[in-house]
Structures are given as C-alpha cells and as structure tokens.
Amino acid sequence: MRKKLTLFILLGWILLLIGDRVDELRVYQGAQIAMYAIALSSIVLLTGYSGQVSLGNGAMMAVGGYAAALTLNNLGGPVWFAFVMAVFVSALFGAFLGAAAARLSGPYLAGTTLALAVGLPEIANQFDFLGGVPGLLFDVGFPPERLGEEFTQYKWFFWIATFLALLSLFITSNILQSRYGRTWRAIRSNSLAAELSGVHVGRMKILAFTISSAIAGLAGAVLAMTISLVAPGAYTLALSFALVTGAVLAGVSSLPGVVFGALILVAIPEVADVLATRWGGDENLNNYLPGLIVSVLLILSVIFTPNGPGEKLKSRHHKKG
Template structure:
C-alpha cells in the first residue's frame, strides 16, 4: 500500500515537472514550434495508448488511425452541432472512441498475430472510407470533411496570446494526463494482469483471469487514448477529414511504438517526436538541396524509410531501450532514489524473466542480463505480426 502511494506521488511529481517543463518550453519558442509541439503531444497520446495495447497486452493494431478518425469526427460534430465547450468536446471524443473500442475489441479478442494485423489494417482502410458514402456525406462532409472552429485562448491571457501556444497547451495537457493515467494503470493490477495474459494465456486463465475480457479492456483503454488524440488533432489542425487519416498514419503510429521502444511510455514520446520532427527536418533539407524536382520531392520519404530501418536495426529495443542500455552502467553509481520512473515501476511480482520487448522497467539490460541476450529469441508472440515465437505454438 505504501509502495503504491509512493508510486502515485512519484507519478504526480513527474506530471507536474513535465507540465512546468512544457510551460517553459512552449513560452520560449515561436508559434510554429508551438504547433509542432502540439502535434507531437497529440501523437504521444495515440502512441502511448498503442504501446500499452501492443507492448503490454501483446495485441498488434494497424488500425489506430481509424480510432483517431472517430475521435476527430466526434469532436468536430459535437462542436459544430451542439457547440460543446473544449473539455466536453475532448471527453466526448475519448468516450465515443472507447465505445468503438468495445466493438473492435470484441472482434479482436478472438484474433491474434497476422490475423489481428489484417483485421485492424482493413479497419484503418475501410472506416475513413465511410465518410464518402453518399448517405453520410451530409453529416460527415464527404471527401472534404469538416472544418473545426479553432479554440479561443481565454481573455485572461491577453489579447495577443498566440493561438498556437494555446493549442500546444491544450494538447500537452492532454498528453501529460494520458501518460499519467497510463503510468498508474499499467503500474498497477491492470498492467500485471495484461502482461500475464500476454506471456501465457493458459496460465493466466488458470489463475482465474478472463483473458478475452482483459483484451477488450486493453483495446478500450487504447482506443480512448487514440480518440483523445483525434479530438486534439481536431483542435490543433482544426479539421476532421478522411484524407487526414490514411493508412500511412496507422502505420506511422505502430512504427513510432517500435522505434521508441515497445511498451515504454517514454518511448512513446520519442516515437511521436520522430514522427513530427524527422519529416519536417527532411523536408527542409530537401527544399534547400537544389536537387532535381523528382529527387527533391521524394527525398523526405527516402529519409523517413531509412530512419525506420536504421533505428530498428541499431536499436532492436527502441530508442528508449537503447538509451537505457547506454545509461545503465552510469546509473548504477547513482543512489536508487534518482533512478527514474518507468511504467510499472516497482510493481512486485513481475517476473524478471518475462520477455516482451523493452518494457522491463526495473531491470536494466546492463545490470540484469536478459536470459536470451538483447536480441534473443522472443517467444511471447507479443507483437503478433511476425516473429518465430508463433511457430512454437503450433
């Protein structure tokens, strides 16, 4: 009990520190950087939700872009038709998407591995297409989608307060709250049972866990995060349109999860930052390169592809896992209190041998050797869409 409260206090302190840091950051940069921070913040919500589902729950989803679409359209509709205030709009986005998550989760709980990947991929491609259905175009705006009225900064902040900073604050608050809630959720019983269900379905069932229900719950939590992300996208980009939620978006989210470090919340932030800043930087590089039109146009795409490959090959456990590996030795010299937070931190009863990507928070690779080595054979089928682990089940 004491440990639990300590964890909660630590997470609260972390959230507060994060908010202060973000306040300082957003007020010290220009409006365009604020906009990028806002983008990174809403993507963080979606990636964090997905990393919990995939990393801890062992369920892959290639369809989180569609959940974001549900959230964005919900926010746009309640704002346009009923004029709901900002907080209610975002809450509606999260709740409605969570309900969609119940449906998807019920289907997904029966599936695994590539079948789950295929179903969610079809979800990502099929759902935004509904907006074009002629009987729904009146409501959803067809191919053009809906335009959302931008939020108005409170008068107390002054006449000249930049809109982008206000949007950044909204999105960052959303991201910090999401991370805070997910950190507590995954650090507690929910996270433990999730991992148990992932690592050994039969053992978990023997222990009285209802694995199917657990999976649905994980999908719902994850969908709610993506819905909030979609709602925030509607507030930051002031739109909801089918073109904003292509399959590419869903694939980018799962790529961000892996690149950041499967199952880690700090990894989710890394992943979101890469999604926002790498293309922007690559695009600048391309436009000032003086290359021919065809080459310059495709250069950012090429850089993005290379980053995906290079990071995955260089850091099989993601950037967060890589950093932890590098920092491990140094950190051991510090007193334990300085050791930082990670999801599930201090949770007792998590066997040190469970193998699920990079989500072992308390075991630095440097201090507790992975029984199979860093890139060892992974038998948990945690990600689902590949890996030899699946073979052993047959």
C-alpha cells in the first residue's frame, strides 16, 4: 500500500516534469489521456471485474459533467466542490440504475445501457435548465497566480486532470485488490457458486455499478473542464463506442492497461487527421475516418484478442513455460 502510494506520487512527479517540457498541444492531449484513463477504469471495474456490460458509459459521463456544471454555475463555490458533486450525483444515478441492472443478464443490460447512451443526449436537448443544444459553460477558472505568468490554461487543465486520474486510479486499484475486487471476480466467474459461498450477488453488483458510475462521472466532469462546457454533442454514442473500444484494447480486466487504451483513443483522431489530409482531405473523410478506425480496431481486437493484447502475450508465455 505504501509502496504503491510512493509509486503513484513518483509517477505524478514525472508527469509534471514531462508537462513542463512539451508544447501546448501535447499538454492538452495529456489532459485528454488522463480523462480517458479515468473513464476506462470505470469500465474495467464494471465489466472486467463484476462482469456486467455497460455500453452507456458516455451517458454516465454526461451525468457527471452536467452535475459539475450545474453545481459550479448555480451554487458557485470552489472548483473541487463541483468535481465532488459530479462524483456524488453520478454515484447516486448509478445506484438507482444498478438496482435495475443487477437483475439483468447480458443482452438485457447491454441493450438498456445502449438505450441510455442513445437517449440521454436527447433528454438533455429537451430541458431548458440543461442548456439545450449549446449546453452549459463549465469554467474552472485561471490557474492560481503563484504558479507564475508562464503557466498556461492548458497546463492547469493537465495538472488537475492528471491529479484526479492518479487519485482515482490509486483508489480504484485498492478497491480492486480488496475483498470487493475478489468478490466481484467470483461473481463474474460463477455467480451461482459465489451466491452459495454467502456473497450477496445483487448487492455487490449494485455496488460495482455505483462505484463505476461515480468514476465515469468524474471523467465526465474532467471532459467538461477540458472543453469548458457541457453539451449533448460532447457525450454522444460515439464517445460510448470509443470507450468500449479503449476498454477492449486495454484488456478489459487490467487496470494498468487503461493508460494504453487512453493513449490509443487520443492517438486515433491524430492519425485519422494525418491520413485524411494525405488522402485528399474532403469533409466526409475528416468526419468519418476516426469512427472507421475505432470500429475496425474494436472488431479486430474483439475477434482476435477479446481479453486485450496483453493476455495473448501472457498465455503464450504460459504455454512455453
């Protein structure tokens, strides 16, 4: 535990040093990677450990984003309080949904969460207090002055996002190694056997859903921070798709893998942009190439390495040994 804490602090320090040495765009992308890492860890906890599929993590992120923006805009107060509220409200939402989800098996749960991912942006469009299509502003403010005049806005985003990512990954990894993580894996492997061993399967599933939603909500608030607003257009079905892809690439049950998944998710638009420009750069190419790459990656990885690229290497290693 103490060793891990030291590791995380060291990691944070290294990331800060890197953040000082690269240009603005990379710093901004660093913040995005941190955001995706948080979001992916929520899927790892839910799908990789407790065995429940959620295709609607984008919707959970939307709940967190809107909660943070509404808190900051209406109640004011310090920025950290908005993030706390994002976690709290999405946990509440997740607990409510989890109560229904815990009784559902695979296809029903997948369909229900997909329905949520399709529908939640539509709902946000319909209500005035959620700002409609343009959405709500979410401004975490300028970096504190004592950090110096050189300190840019993007670097401030990067600091906040990295800090939150490390904090949430630290907490998540401890949860997964605790009694709860073990129980979830038992439920995933054989829920009947788990039940006979005295595990409250339903209660544990709801707990997993709640924690996972809380983490996703935090990611949603971080996403809102990096683009300075919450709008239906930010939490689309495409975001949920991308998250599922990232999670499969990360190896659904590996927490360190989320950093790899997050890196790929941030790299895809970059790669698509380069390719689109090279291939003539018409509008359709720019709009749909990233989605094409995401889908192809998702299909290939789910067919050939459904448990993540890491698992393939590991199992080969075992066979040799």
